[in-house]
Amino acid sequence: xxxxxxxxxxxxxxxxxxxxxxxxxxxxxxxxxxxxxxxxxxxxxxxxxxxxxxxxxxxxxxxxxxxxxxxxxxxxxxxxxxxxxxxxxxxxxxxxxxxxxxxxxxxxxxxxxxxxxxxxxxxxxxxxxxxxxxxxxxxxxxxxxxxxxxxxxxxxxxxxxxxxxxxxxxxxxxxxxxxxxxxxxxxxxxxxxxxxxxxxxxxxxxxxxxxxxxxxxxxxxxxxxxxxxxxxxxxxxxxxxxxxxxxxxxxxxxxxxxxxxxxxxxxxxxxxxxxxxxxxxxxxxxxxxxxxxxxxxxxxxxxxxxxxxxxxxxxxxxxxxxxxxxx
Amino acid sequence: xxxxxxxxxxxxxxxxxxxxxxxxxxxxxxxxxxxxxxxxxxxxxxxxxxxxxxxxxxxxxxxxxxxxxxxxxxxxxxxxxxxxxxxxxxxxxxxxxxxxxxxxxxxxxxxxxxxxxxxxxxxxxxxxxxxxxxxxxxxxxxxxxxxxxxxxxxxxxxxxxxxxxxxxxxxxxxxxxxxxxxxxxxxxxxxxxxxxxxxxxxxxxxxxxxxxxxxxxxxxxxxxxxxxxxxxxxxxxxxxxxxxxxxxxxxxxxxxxxxxxxxxxxxxxxxxxxxxxxxxxxxxxxxxxxxxxxxxxxxxxxxxxxxxxxxxxxxxxxxxxxxxxxxxxxxxxxxxxxxxxxxxxxxxxxxxxxxxxxxxxxxxxxxxxxxxxxxxxxxxxxxxxxxxxxxxxxxxxxxxxxxxxxxxxxxxxxxxxxxxxxxxxxxxxxx
Numbered sequence: 001x002x003x004x005x006x007x008x009x010x011x012x013x014x015x016x017x018x019x020x021x022x023x024x025x026x027x028x029x030x031x032x033x034x035x036x037x038x039x040x041x042x043x044x045x046x047x048x049x050x051x052x053x054x055x056x057x058x059x060x061x062x063x064x065x066x067x068x069x070x071x072x073x074x075x076x077x078x079x080x081x082x083x084x085x086x087x088x089x090x091x092x093x094x095x096x097x098x099x100x101x102x103x104x105x106x107x108x109x110x111x112x113x114x115x116x117x118x119x120x121x122x123x124x125x126x127x128x129x130x131x132x133x134x135x136x137x138x139x140x141x142x143x144x145x146x147x148x149x150x151x152x153x154x155x156x157x158x159x160x161x162x163x164x165x166x167x168x169x170x171x172x173x174x175x176x177x178x179x180x181x182x183x184x185x186x187x188x189x190x191x192x193x194x195x196x197x198x199x200x201x202x203x204x205x206x207x208x209x210x211x212x213x214x215x216x217x218x219x220x221x222x223x224x225x226x227x228x229x230x231x232x233x234x235x236x237x238x239x240x241x242x243x244x245x246x247x248x249x250x251x252x253x254x255x256x257x258x259x260x261x262x263x264x265x266x267x268x269x270x271x272x273x274x275x276x277x278x279x280x281x282x283x284x285x286x287x288x289x290x291x292x293x294x295x296x297x298x299x300x301x302x303x304x305x306x307x308x309x310x311x312x313x314x315x316x317x318x319x320x321x322x323x324x325x326x327x
Numbered sequence: 328x329x330x331x332x333x334x335x336x337x338x339x340x341x342x343x344x345x346x347x348x349x350x351x352x353x354x355x356x357x358x359x360x361x362x363x364x365x366x367x368x369x370x371x372x373x374x375x376x377x378x379x380x381x382x383x384x385x386x387x388x389x390x391x392x393x394x395x396x397x398x399x400x401x402x403x404x405x406x407x408x409x410x411x412x413x414x415x416x417x418x419x420x421x422x423x424x425x426x427x428x429x430x431x432x433x434x435x436x437x438x439x440x441x442x443x444x445x446x447x448x449x450x451x452x453x454x455x456x457x458x459x460x461x462x463x464x465x466x467x468x469x470x471x472x473x474x475x476x477x478x479x480x481x482x483x484x485x486x487x488x489x490x491x492x493x494x495x496x497x498x499x500x501x502x503x504x505x506x507x508x509x510x511x512x513x514x515x516x517x518x519x520x521x522x523x524x525x526x527x528x529x530x531x532x533x534x535x536x537x538x539x540x541x542x543x544x545x546x547x548x549x550x551x552x553x554x555x556x557x558x559x560x561x562x563x564x565x566x567x568x569x570x571x572x573x574x575x576x577x578x579x580x581x582x583x584x585x586x587x588x589x590x591x592x593x594x595x596x597x598x599x600x601x602x603x604x605x606x607x608x609x610x611x612x613x614x615x616x617x618x619x620x621x622x623x624x625x626x627x628x629x630x631x632x633x634x635x636x637x638x639x640x641x642x643x644x645x646x647x648x649x650x651x652x653x654x655x656x657x658x659x660x661x662x663x664x665x666x667x668x669x670x671x672x673x674x675x676x677x678x679x680x681x682x683x684x685x686x687x688x689x690x691x692x693x694x695x696x697x698x699x700x701x702x703x704x705x706x707x708x709x710x711x712x713x714x715x716x717x718x719x720x721x722x723x724x725x726x727x728x729x730x731x732x733x734x735x736x737x738x739x740x741x742x743x744x745x746x747x748x749x750x751x752x753x754x755x756x757x758x
Contacts, residue, residue, distance in 0.1 A: 039377065124344070178377060179350040204484070255457045255483045283460040286483035327477050 004184050007177040009151035010040045010116070013158035014078060016188060018048050021076060024162055027054035028063055028080030028116075037082055038118060038177055064090035064115065068098045068167075071113040076162055081117035084171060085128045090115075091136065098167040099142035114161045118174035119147075120212055120262055121300040122311045125174070130300030130307075132263035137169055138240040138272070144168045144193055145240040149214035151182040153237055156191030164193060173212040180215060194238045196246035202232035205321050206250045208273055209260035210236040213312055217260060220318035229325045239269045244276050251277040255286035256324045262312055265293035287327045292320045335412050338387050342396075344404045345374065345381050352376045353401040354408070363391045365411065372408065389413035448479035457483040461490065471496035536630040547692040551608070552728040555687050558740045562703055563718040565589055565750040572757065580645065582652035584757070587623075587677050590700045591647050592755075593746040594675055595619050595639035601739040605672050607693045608729045622671030622691055623651065625658040632658045633691060635671040644757045675700060679720065688725040695730040698743075699723040720747075 004012065017024045025048075026041055032055040035042035045053040056063050060081055067077035081087045087094075098111045121130035134145050146161055146168055148154045154172070161168035199214055200221055207217040214235045221231035234250040236242065251257045257277060259270035274289045294310055301307050342352050352374040359371045370382035371391070392410040396402050451474055454462070458481050462469050467489060474481035489495060524530050533541065569586060576584040598605045598619050606615040619640040622633045634654035636647060657663045674691040679702040688697040701721040708717040722743060726736050749755075 175350070255455070283456045284483075286455040286457040327480065327482075 001183040001185055003181055004151050005178050006151050006154055006172070006180045006182075007038060007040055009154035009182075009184050010158060010172060011042055011044075012184065013155045013162075014041065014044060015047065016155075017076075017078075017159055017162045018044065018052060020188070021162075022052075023074065024076040024078065025052040025054065025070075026078045026080065027056050027067060029056055029058055029082045031055060031080050036080065038174065040116070040118075040172075040177075041080070060086050060088075060090040061093055064093035064098070064113075067113045067115070068093055068101075068111055071098075071111045071167075072101065072109050076112055076114075078114045078116060078162060081115060083125075083129050083174075084117035084119035084133050085131045087115075087117055087133060094137070094143070094167070094169070095140050099140045102166060103142060110165050111167050112163075112165045113167045114158070114164075114170055115167070116158075116170045116172065118177070119171045120173040120175055121307065122175040122212070124302065124304065124307065125300065126302035126307075127299040129174075132261070132294075134169075134171060134239050135263060135268050138269055140240075142166065143240065144238060145171065146193055146238050147171045147173075147211045148237055149173075149176070149199075149211055149235050150180060151184045153191060153197070153235075155184050156189050157193065157237065159188070160190040160193050163190065168193065171211075176212050176215075180212075191237075194241060194243055196243040196250075197235045197237055198233070198246075198250070199235045200231060200233040202230040202254070204230045204232075204254055204256065205324050206232045206234065206254045206257045207260060207317070207321065208234045208236065208247060208250060208257065208270070210239055210269070211262065213260045213262055213317070216312055216314045216317045219314040220321055223314070223318055224321055224325075227322075229321065231321055236269070236273070242269075242272060242276065244280075247273055247276050248280045251281045251289075252284040255281075255284050256327065257285075257287075258290045258292060258317075258320050258324055260292045260312060260317060260320075262294055264296050265291055266296060268293055287324055290320060290324055292316065335389075335414055337392055338389070338411050338413050340371065340383075340386055340408050340411060342374070342402050342404050342406050342408055343383060345376050346379055349376045349379075349404065351401055351403045354396050354398055355380070357394055357398055358382070359391050359394075361391050361394055365389065365391060383408070385411065387411045387413045448474075450474070450476065450478035450480035453480055455480075455483065458486055461486040465490050465495060466497060468496045536632070540631055543692060544689050547689050551690050551692065553687075553690060554726050554728045554731075554733070555723065556726070556733065556736055556740060557685065557721055557723045558744050560720050560722055560744045560747050561708065561717050562586075562720050562747055562750070565747060566703060566718040568751050568755070571752070576645075576648075576757065580649070582649060584644075584648050585651065586703065587675075587680075587700065588644050588648035588651055589750055589755070590747065591621055591623070591636060591639055591651070591675055592642075592644050593743055593750065594673070594698060595621060595642075595647075596746055597739055597742040598673055599640045600742060601735065603731060603735050604696050604726075604739050606695045606730055607672075608695065608727055609693075613695075613730050616672040618670070618672060620670045620672045622674040622694070623654065624674065624676045625655050627658050627661075632663055632668065633671065633674065634658060634663055634667045635669065637670065644755065674698070678723075679703060685721055686723055688723065690725050690727055695727040696736070697725045699725075 014026060026044055030037055031041040032045040032050060032053045041053065063079050067079040070077045098113055101109050101111045119132050134147060137143050137145055146157050148157050158170055161170050200218055209217055217233045221233055224231055232250060232253055234246060259273050261268045261270045270291050270293065274291065277289055292312065297310065300310055345352060354372050355375045356373040359365055365371060365385045367388045368384045371385045372383045374381055374383050389411040392412045394409045396408045454469060467486065469481060472481050472485060472489065475485050476482040569584060569589065573584045602615045605619055606613050618638060621636045621639040623636060625632045625634060636650045639647060654667060657667060671691065671694065673694055674697040676688055676697060676699045678686045678699045682702055684701045686699050688699045690697050701723065703718050703720045705716055706719045707714050708719065722740060724736055724740055
């Protein structure tokens with residue numbers, strides 16, 4: 001099984017889906033000749049031509065709108081937002097149109113669009129290149145939000161997103177692009193959207209998180225294993241709608257739960273996870289549910305020291321786990 | 328230790344971050360070799376990343392000591408590329424000192440935390456929902472479980488371990504309800520509903536000594552069938568005697584010669600003659616105490632202490648007066664030890680000091696009786712068919728009717744009365 005990095009898995013999934021189904025096409029800023037600012041669409045233009053790999057103007061509302069229209073007519077567009085920070089001009093298209101068209105048309109129409117966007121900090125991206133915006137979309141029934149953590153999950157879930165008959169937001173952590181490597185099967189496979197995945201079995205502490213933080217949790221867990229602290233790590237993979245069953249099972253398993261997100265704490269995805277646990281697991285809880293998240297600061301600072309302070313890392317996760325273990 | 332022998336120190340050069348999403352780089356060419364002298368900012372290697380080709384500058388002025396990464400090797404940002412020997416000792420010394428310091432202090436902090444953890448049991452009674460549920464489902468008595476969590480908290484894991492071990496500490500409520508142990512009485516008392524406060528009322532939490540008093544009194548009244556007797560004693564002679572010597576006594580001894588000391592002395596002597604009164608109920612037997620240890624009640628603010636005058640029958644009036652002064656002083660200063668308060672066999676209560684002329688004492692469990700010495704008051708008394716103004720005092724005795732009856736107590740009180748009425752300069756030495 002070949003080892004590839006996170007972004008190569010994105011490219012691989014796009015290539016395979018475009019080969020499998022001619023209705024699949026890519027559009028976005030600099031996705032064509034340039035191959036994407038992160039090189040996610042590298043080689044697609046050469047392989048599939050300009051009709052299926054569209055360089056668009058700097059107009060995110062148009063990228064989403066064109067994609068939504070094409071999707072409603074039976075195409076399978078994969079729209080790229082260069083950074084998730086730039087998705088905001090397209091929010092009206094996504095929430096008002098893509099998310100609601102099936103409901104509004106009484107099931108006559110659907111919108112099988114996938115919107116990809118790199119998110120997250122830790123790359124000196126500062127204000128406009130570091131945000132985590134998933135929670136903006138996380139109470140819009142009709143939308144799905146997928147945020148994978150490993151190359152294997154990237155390929156399987158991106159293919160599933162493209163094949164999904166409804167709109168899927170596919171958020172990729174930009175720092176994971178070249179940091180995270182893993183084995184990815186060459187054959188065709190998909191992974192179920194809406195299902196969380198146990199990334200590590202443990203019995204003392206349950207960590208529930210998603211995206212890059214999964215790796216921080218795994219690194220911390222590895223280190224704490226030597227001290228006799230056994231950590232269970234659940235990767236949400238899909239942050240909307242949440243996999244309630246898996247969350248309840250994981251939380252009940254140890255009764256001590258740490259929830260992690262890189263997003264600002266208040267109003268984040270993990271607040272919802274916490275509510276699910278509180279509603280369902282009271283009599284299994286052995287400690288207050290603990291959240292580890294970004295501070296309530298408007299944006300990721302540019303100064304490296306402050307960025308480091310803002311970002312989560314394995315040490316912060318380790319400290320939080322140890323605190324819970326000692327409780 | 329690297330700088331041994333010469334004033335050189337070895338610094339590391341690591342892979343720099345060469346772009347916003349770059350996490351690793353491949354060394355395409357080393358531009359220096361081991362032993363080369365480099366200046367700060369001189370390029371030392373060409374590095375290739377996904378996005379750029381760049382030259383890595385030296386962060387120090389010095390001599391290349393060792394090239395760790397090889398050409399063609401891909402290493403992560405922050406990983407070691409090479410070592411440079413630098414002639415700047417100070418910064419290295421500083422940093423090494425710092426690490427040494429932090430290493431030295433760390434174990435100390437841990438040690439403090441450890442002792443803190445083992446002593447602090449403040450979370451012992453804070454049960455999580457999981458712990459409560461498991462304890463209930465498996466009938467585990469939580470008060471008997473040792474907690475491994477923070478500040479003695481019982482964790483879910485602690486309970487799970489107990490369940491899997493099969494050695495489950497059960498609640499012992501059933502056993503106590505059939506035994507003679509007084510705990511059950513307290514339990515049922517505590518469970519009965521209490522009055523509610525209304526607006527403007529002040530609620531005072533019941534803690535410490537107040538709680539102990541409440542428990543002891545409840546136990547005594549619930550368990551012991553109390554009976555009462557009272558005798559009237561003419562202590563005119565005693566008063567005269569005491570008043571004639573008290574000033575001299577105070578100046579010589581440094582503490583007061585109280586009436587109370589005379590009463591205790593007389594009672595101790597009578598107890599020696601009536602050991603039945605100096606005893607305890609013990610279910611299937613009555614225990615007569617050999618030692619005569621007199622408990623005396625000492626009030627301090629909201630609190631009541633009952634210190635003990637040990638071997639009162641062996642002590643002179645002076646010895647008893649001294650004990651009273653010492654114990655009362657200790658009580659006022661909060662210095663009483665449990666030793667000072669244990670071993671009492673009979674209680675004498677100086678209710679007269681509050682002006683009381685008659686009272687019904689609650690027996691100090693597990694003793695068999697308590698004697699209240701009331702106020703000495705001048706009253707007209709008929710002696711030889713004539714009125715006389717006499718110093719009179721009431722002695723009230725509460726007795727455990729399981730142990731004692733009216734006959735024996737009447738004899739005991741008559742003897743105390745006799746001893747007190749005959750107290751005088753001639754037949755009662757102070758020393």
